[in-house]
Each structure stands twice: as C-alpha cells, then as structure tokens.
Amino acid sequence: MAAGRTRSSEGAASARVKSVEVTVQILDVLSEASGAVRVTDLARQLDMTKARVSRHLQTLTNLGLVDRAREGEGYVFGRKLLKFGRAAVYRSNIVEISRPFITDLHNATGHTALLSTPTRGGAMVVLSVNSQFEPGIMIHPGAVLSLPESPAARLIYYFEKKKPTPPRVVENLKRYAVDFEANVRGNGLGGIAAPLFEPDGLIAATVSIILSSALLIPDPDPELLESVKATARAIQDEYAEGVVSPLMPPQGA
Incomplete structure (x- = not known):
C-alpha cells in the first residue's frame, strides 16, 4: 500500500x-x-x-x-x-539597486533623471527624479518614451535587434558609449541615455537624463555624458558586473 x-x-x-x-x-x-x-x-x-x-x-x-x-x-x-x-517592474532588483544612483545623477546634473525598461513600442519609465529647475519636464513612472526621439527607446530597440536600426545609434555608441538626441524642431528637449545589461547580455534598462537640446548642440556637454556613463557603470557593477552586450560597438571603432 x-x-x-x-x-x-x-x-x-x-x-x-x-x-x-x-x-x-x-x-x-x-x-x-x-x-x-x-x-x-x-x-x-x-x-x-x-x-x-x-x-x-x-x-x-x-x-x-x-x-x-x-x-x-x-x-x-x-x-x-x-x-x-507592475509590482515586478517597480520593485525589481534593478530598480532598487538604481534608486540611489538615479538620485545622485539628478543631483549631479540638475536634470530630470530616469531609469527605463523595455516595453512594447519603446522604453517604460520605472524610476524618475524630476528636475525642479525645468518646469514642464515632469516624467513619472509608467510613462512610455517612444521612437524615434527618445534615446532610451532607441537603445532598447537596437539592443533587442529590431530592424531597421535607429539612425545614429551605432555612431553615437562608438563615439560616446551612449545615445543622445536633440529635438530642436519639437519641444526643444533632448536626452542622453546609456544601456544596462542582464547577466546574459540582453538589455535590462537604460539610464537617461532629459534636458534642453541646447546642451547637445553642436556636441553634447562632456560632463553630462560622463555623468550618465558613470551612473550606468555604477549600476551595472552592482547589478551584473562586467556584462556588456555583444552588440555594443567598440569605442572609436
């Protein structure tokens, strides 16, 4: 029995x-x-x-x-x-790890700082620290940043191997290790974004700031670029140290 x-x-x-x-x-x-x-x-x-x-x-x-x-x-x-x-997104490990770094990025630059994750049609903001000095740049969690203006959405699109590749993404990654866009014909706002990767090399999220397009023309402010890159490096080290997508072009290539 x-x-x-x-x-x-x-x-x-x-x-x-x-x-x-x-x-x-x-x-x-x-x-x-x-x-x-x-x-x-x-x-x-x-x-x-x-x-x-x-x-x-x-x-x-x-x-x-x-x-x-x-x-x-x-x-x-x-x-x-x-x-x-929603709970999985907003309380995920990468969001909790990124929270102090996104706040530090905002404090260092004075601009609205964001963490966004892949979603259908773009990048969904899951963490934001809004600038108090730029009324109108108020982006809250749940907002979707879309192609082609958003560098965060463009990076996700690129690293998910979707076609066609958004213009200038590879060029910007080669030269700066980030993507950026100046929207001079629209609302006058631009953005700088850097990718974060999962342990298996897939894109996990993007770190970005939203700012006046004037700071990106004719070339991005080097200090702002370095602030975004340094934040991305710090989060990557905490989340999955040393991981880089094989799609990331070598610097200066």
Whole structure:
C-alpha cells in the first residue's frame, strides 16, 4: 500500500508541475501577442487540443490571471496578472539597486533623471527624479518614451535587434558609449541615455537624463555624458558586473 501511495503522490506532483508548465506557456503566448488570442490559435501554437487549453484558460480566468476579451473572441492578460506585472517592474532588483544612483545623477546634473525598461513600442519609465529647475519636464513612472526621439527607446530597440536600426545609434555608441538626441524642431528637449545589461547580455534598462537640446548642440556637454556613463557603470557593477552586450560597438571603432 505504501508503495502504491508513493507512486500516486509522485504522479499527482508530476501532473501539477505539468499544469504549471502549460500555464507559463499560455502566458508566454499572450505576452507576445498584439491583441486577444483565440483558443484555436493557442492550441495550435502549443500543440495541444482545444479542450485541454480551454480547461487551463478556465482555471486561469477563475484566478484572475487571464480575462476574456471585451470584443470578439479570445483571451488577454487578467487584472491580477497586470497587478503582479507592475509590482515586478517597480520593485525589481534593478530598480532598487538604481534608486540611489538615479538620485545622485539628478543631483549631479540638475536634470530630470530616469531609469527605463523595455516595453512594447519603446522604453517604460520605472524610476524618475524630476528636475525642479525645468518646469514642464515632469516624467513619472509608467510613462512610455517612444521612437524615434527618445534615446532610451532607441537603445532598447537596437539592443533587442529590431530592424531597421535607429539612425545614429551605432555612431553615437562608438563615439560616446551612449545615445543622445536633440529635438530642436519639437519641444526643444533632448536626452542622453546609456544601456544596462542582464547577466546574459540582453538589455535590462537604460539610464537617461532629459534636458534642453541646447546642451547637445553642436556636441553634447562632456560632463553630462560622463555623468550618465558613470551612473550606468555604477549600476551595472552592482547589478551584473562586467556584462556588456555583444552588440555594443567598440569605442572609436
């Protein structure tokens, strides 16, 4: 009897593990989709029967991890999962490590200092210290910096190997080890951004400052460049020391 109970327990444990694996696979598909995903599409992508996928979706819906799309067929992330996602972003290790360094960058330069992480369509601000001397440059966590004006978004786009490569990114990285942009025709604001990398070399975040474009023309202020680079180096040393993406061009190359 004892042996039978052991085998039964092992089988139940294996089934629970498999159920977790399927859940992660479903959430992976939903995270990569641009809209609601139908059961038929999920079943095809995961090589499972519609009935099996439907059972998992029902459980995930009951738990609040996925929701039915409001219009048409399909499923999307649930509100609880979005809550977990926000907590994961804003309380992540890199945010906690970066917090004092971003404050120091703001204090050293006097400009709005940001930490941004990759998101669909750009860079999402997850930490900000806004300048008190430049009214109008108030950027809060949750804001999305977009292409092509944002150097933070351009760096993420480049290091995620998306095409086409934003103009001047490689040139700026070769010459300065950062990207920058002066938006003289728009709001008159510009930015300087440096990348941070995960232990596996993928881009984790960007450090940046927002400032007047006048400080970037005809060339960026060397002290500002060094402040951004020094902050990025300090955070990188704490987060994943010595890691550099293979896509980072050599200085002066």
